[in-house]
Amino acid sequence: MKSMAARDDNVAGWNWHPPLPIEGAPIFVFPLQPLRAARWFFSVGFLGSFLLPYVGSSLVAWVFLHPDLARCVTPEIGWMVEIFARNLGIMVLVAGGLHVYFHTYRRQGSAHRFDARELARDDPRFVGRSQVIDNIFWSCASGVTLWTASEILFMWAYASGHLPILAWDDSPVWFGLLFVVVPFWQSVHFYLIHRLLHWKPVYRSIHALHHRNVAIGPWSGISMHPIEHVLYFSSVVLHLVVPSHPLHVIFHLQFLVLGAVQSHCGYQDILVRGRAVFALGDFFHQLHHRYFTCNYGTDYVQLDRWFGSFHDGTSEATRRLTRHGRGRSG
Ligand SMILES: [Zn+2]
Ligand SMILES: [Zn+2]
Incomplete structure (x- = not known):
């Protein structure tokens, strides 16, 4: 089942992925967003x-x-x-x-x-x-x-x-x-x-x-x-x-x-x-298993975003991380 293909060409390597870019928990974000959180x-x-x-x-x-x-x-x-x-x-x-x-x-x-x-x-x-x-x-x-x-x-x-x-x-x-x-x-x-x-x-x-x-x-x-x-x-x-x-x-x-x-x-x-009645997977960590040198944490506290290793699933992120010698495909 393919979906979201129109949103990003990075879909090529995936059977299915959530809407991109993935965002992570809106908890430790500034300015604070209490309603979203x-x-x-x-x-x-x-x-x-x-x-x-x-x-x-x-x-x-x-x-x-x-x-x-x-x-x-x-x-x-x-x-x-x-x-x-x-x-x-x-x-x-x-x-x-x-x-x-x-x-x-x-x-x-x-x-x-x-x-x-x-x-x-x-x-x-x-x-x-x-x-x-x-x-x-x-x-x-x-x-x-x-x-x-x-x-x-x-x-x-x-x-x-x-x-x-x-x-x-x-x-x-x-x-x-x-x-x-x-x-x-x-x-x-x-x-x-x-x-x-x-x-x-x-x-x-x-x-x-x-x-x-x-x-x-x-x-x-x-x-x-x-x-x-x-x-x-x-x-x-x-x-x-x-x-x-x-x-x-x-x-x-x-x-x-x-x-x-x-x-x-x-x-x-x-x-x-x-x-969808119960959430299981974690595309954030799935990206780590494919590209290895990104998404080291979890998406609850966005340390990867703050320290430059965040992969949001888009092909732009793959290019950026590869350019910095960080990404490699699995
Ligand atoms: Zn793992
Ligand atoms: Zn690892």
């Missing part, structure tokens, strides 16, 4: 598809699927395995479910799919010569393990009193607001570590593993080198500094993991009878 915040694309689903899933995980915090005082294998098993289950459910829906049964065909290229098969660069098997391996063996390790450290610190626990009654406003702060903090943190990951020696030995995925699927999102996982999950250091509850840490980690799974789907939306 409010509309964006309460949209299906942000509140309905990224913020509320992860507040909900982390709440379910904390209330029903989490070992009693009192047990976490002593580092015993039992409660740690419980957290690992739960996280692995969530991963398989979300990434596996989206993969089966979009790539095994092709329930949506190529509607709202960015890149028509299929996930690689019989390619010696991937574990098992299969991009999907390779991506599952890195996502589960390294991704889920280090996601769980980060969570275990925090649960132990909260249980043993090394970190104070913010209660809802202490400050309901801050308790709620922190869920909103996380995506914007993560946007800045990701930009910074991602710039480091594109420094040549680091790129070659670490980040290239993620960038073998040019056509991307749900399992590609968190398919990273273990050192990249450590850097990526270090976003949760925020909770060492600001008063938080264990629920915030669980939410933050789910946002990091499942947000990446969701945004690497390769599709912009889930469509029901041709109508």
